[in-house]
Amino acid sequence: MAEQSYTEQEFKVVGSRVRRPDGVDKVTGRARYGADAFAPGQLVGRILRSPHAHAKIKKIDISRAEKMKGVKAVITCDDLPDLTGGRGPNFDILVNCMARGTALYHGHAVAAVAAVDEPTARKALKAIKVEYKALPHVTDVDAAMAEDAPIVQPGVEHDGKPSNIVNVSQFGHGDVDAGFAEADVIIEKSYRTEQTHQGYIEPHACLASVGPDGDGELWVTTQGHFTFRNVCAQLLGMDIAKLKVTSSEIGGGFGGKTHVWMEPVALALSRKANRPVKLVMGRDEVFMGSGPTCSTSMDVKIGAKRDGTITAGQATLRYQDGPFPGPWGMLGAMTSWACYDLPNVQAVAYDVLVNRPKVAAYRAPSAPMAAFAVESTMDLVAAEIGMDPVDFRLQNVAKEGSKAAYGPTYGPIGIEATLRAVKNHPHMKAKLGKNQGRGMACGFWFNFGGQTCTDLNIGVDGTVNLTMGTVDVGGARASMSLIAAEELGIPYEKVKCNVGDTSSLGHNDTTEGSRGTFSSGMATIFAARAAIDVLKARAALMWEIDVDDIEWKDGAAHAKGIEHSNLAPLTLAEIAKKSPQTGGPIAGHNEVVADGAGVSFASHICDVEVDPETGKTKILRYTVVQDAGKAIHPDYVEGQFQGAAAQGIGWALNEEYVYGEDGRLQNPSFLDYRIPVCSDLPFIDTEILEIPNPNHPYGIRGVGETSIVPPLAAIAGAVSNAVGVRLDHTPMSPPRVLKAIREANGR
């Protein structure tokens, strides 16, 4: 671990705003995404999905479809036998990718076809006859917890009775009852957030090819091709080594592409047809059949003294996971109070099953909802005791040595720094006009590291191929190239970074938990250092001196000591040129478990204007403050902050899954699932704090997720201040805001 420790240094190229190495391909249309691959003889795959929210599948008749001209394979769950032992996360993936006896939600896959072209595939889907028996359904989290609720998964029990509650988690410390007894002011409020989708612009897409020998290839848009390989190989009964998975360019993921959805179906179709099969989801399928985040219902209670000291905090969180258990409520509970140092605190979370799509991670999963409830209540307490909301937070802020509500005691952390930056920001002092309001809020996320493997190969001309195994979701190749160039002491332009397929590197964990730059950055540093050791050894051979007499600086081997003063430094390129005669290719390699990512904090400020006659909110100004540890490429750090804030704004104002009484999703389209458009947003100001992470050689901290956490609460505060009534339900869509205004005015 010692080598992971942060060492202060003057960077030469790290921190500069260079052009990304994959940029030209992406602005010329040449970059190949999930749907951009073609194979000889490829078929078109399509999936038949359940029109019911919950139904017994009595019979599937595929005989007519199978006989159609041009149809090469039709599959049901019978073609994906269970090899998982019937339980666990991979079994859930199997059941989710193809229903087994019961359709668990509107859009659940029940059969699939592969045909010579799109019209034939569509016709074949129509020819499949499924006999359903509709079952009672439940899509609302509170309704699903009721005594007489329809049961989503038989076998789940709570308190000894069949239930939809799959997990109850509790975190905290102290005695909350005693804490509330000490309080001068107690505020208790309930909140709801509706279900949102990651909304990546690229639908799920893959090209699968499995031969009769059992060997397979999968080209897929994913955040983790190694994980996809392992899961798919298990579900299909293939050897891991015989399934080569290549991650295409990925058109956005935000957690939604960490999960396997339909790839086993594509592989099974290909195996049955003995032809490559391309399977691409339509946008409606993305909404119906891939990972939204939870909808929630939450109660938060905070007690404080008049001097601003919080005496107790308590949260009860109810998160729906779709029809399969997930860690989502638990993560909400763990993150809910993480910004504060509280003597008495408790968070209880219920994970609840409903007839909606399987929930997936969405950028700092589960944290935004809990933060919405806790931060909104913080505002209410501050108002009640007449304190400035920033000062109130500062008075209770978590610091080094504070005991986190999720258990451990914090080391050095950055929340106070972000709050101070907010307090001093000119945005906080800007004047507001009529019908305008300002809000601010804090957010927390864990960040992870994980298994990582990187390869660095030096060409005879001194240029460097860096092969990374974590998927590049938004500029990582530029950052890795900067790090390799920094470490080797060569120009950025001399490094070419690419993402390797599963046959070219050891396992890499999925790009999730803001881990890409943190962990591949670490592996790149170590791989470069390994290569430097080889370069020094080669220089020693060329000079015929002892390797201990050589040091590496500014991209060259330098011989130490006066006895070698006649030896001019040997550059990397000079050593590489001679490599055929000094032992062959020069490479550096590293595999590491990059733990110690450190927790992350952000604070946001938002100004809005609300039309009091229509309830419509316009974002006037938005500022993000977040700790990046060290910004390797500041443009892409800002980009992460801005993108996360924009997603949070959409979540706060307009995005939601709307279910009908029939349990069907009403709005599976970008027309009616309303993500922010360009004209909805102002420029989003960013302030990058650089408080080095002690557990990374360059001080890097993950930056991708945390800034989606504060927006819901920051905007709720701003809207509430603009209209004079507290909003407690996201999205704060115009009908909800207008209704709140009307009710506040007694109309």
Place this chain on the structure above:
Amino acid sequence: MPRVSLASGFQAAVDGAVSVEIEAATIRELVRRLQEQYPKMTRHFDEGVAVSINGEIYRDIRDLNIPPDAEVFLLPRLQGG
């Protein structure tokens, strides 16, 4: 001897205790001894457990020394986006 605190989800596996004392110098030893003393913990380790040492969370690293007076916390393994 480090005192190991457990997140609520694990407490049933250690007979309802909030924390237990385990003689261990490294995370690997801790994980082994915990399972030896409390076999019900094995299922949790199979599903994924993160270990926090003095506030720093480790998901996979096992060969890390645990300082004598360290705060040790067992947390569920986390997922991210």
Place this chain on the structure above:
Amino acid sequence: MRYEAPSSSKEAAKLLASAKGKAVVLAGGTDLLVRMKSGAVEPDLIVDIKRIGATQEIKKSGNGFKIGAGVSGARLGKHRALKKAWPGVVEATNLIGSDQIQGRCTMAGNLCNASPAADSVPAMVAANAKANVVGPGGRRTVAVEKIPTGPGKTSLKKGEIIESITLPAKAPRSGDAYLRFIPRTEMDIAVVSAGVNLTLDSKGVVKKARVALGAVAPTVLLVEDAAKAIVGTKLDDDALAALAAACEAACRPIDDMRGTIEFRTEVAGVLARRAALTAYERAGGKK
């Protein structure tokens, strides 16, 4: 499935009239192709009317403007004389979707799609526009509000197409305006909308008015009580309140994913009031 692109309206009508199975008219395609993609419509014949000369023209005459059924929103928005005469109608049409959609969408297509939320329709109704219909039985002219009969349904008979829309000549001291409510700034379907067309007398008193509401009933509503509420006034606060109340009273909306009954009803009045003020100003009225 067959695709045809005839060069005359007569030919188009003949193709449509003699078609076996489902025959559809393709103008801008911004609704039709979406419905084909979802499988909601599976045509056996697609008749593209954009190669018909008359559908591509904007003609100005003493009777007003004749706008071909294939004229895109983008072209409409660049026609200065039309914009000057009927700013509300042009704005309404230009609100349909993005610039990309504007490159394709048409007023006639918007009308024939028969959505109660169609942006150009309340403005056309307020403007007293007429649809010029060509069919196997010849030509006829129909008030635009008579074309849609319910969501997705029109009064057009088999084989009939709308060749063009006629907007009347602009009366002196008249002005029109259209406003819609959407949750975002762009790209949404109107949750509720209002088109207002006013003619003033020389003293600035409203002499004639047409007020139309969108997305508050199965078809776009022409609200005569709303017009009555402001005729004879200078749009003082009482008149505006009466206008809003008349609009609210006329609403028969539904609750759906885009809005609630109460929201649509209340905002219909707000938009009518705001649109009336703009139309009044455009007619030369001074407040």
Place this chain on the structure above:
Amino acid sequence: MNGVQVSTTVNGDVEEFVCHPGETLLEVLRNRLGLTGAKEGCGTGDCGACSVIVDGQLVCSCLVLGAEVEGRKVATVEGLADGNRLHPLQDKFLEHAALQCGICTPGFLVAAKALLDDNPDPTEEEIRYALAGNLCRCTGYDKIVRAVDAAAAELRKSSKKKASGRKK
């Protein structure tokens, strides 16, 4: 199938193909002509990732039938660069880091090109509304708007140079 035979011009090259009557221009470009720069984000005209220019007019290629482009001129992102010289929009997108995942980038470039062809000096608001038909989920649009603004300035500068060059 009643295939439709179509002859058209794509990025200046004559292309002939036969397509299904219901096949979209997007499908033709991607699957028949190998031009995968235009992306399908929704297939319903709501995301703009498939933007192309037909006879000078910006459209979503998912809402145009392949059969409709008979005799038309189609321009896609693949034709934006001038030989091996990037178009100023492409250049500024790279300089300003106006892309993260990049899936929406071709659509944005084509839409921005259509905007600047029509309005060489747009305000921020005009840029934002002109690009409202193009969804981006990564960037919050901030750097995209800045890149388009910078490209517009660059294009104005070079057209001024050209104009003054002609005067001489």
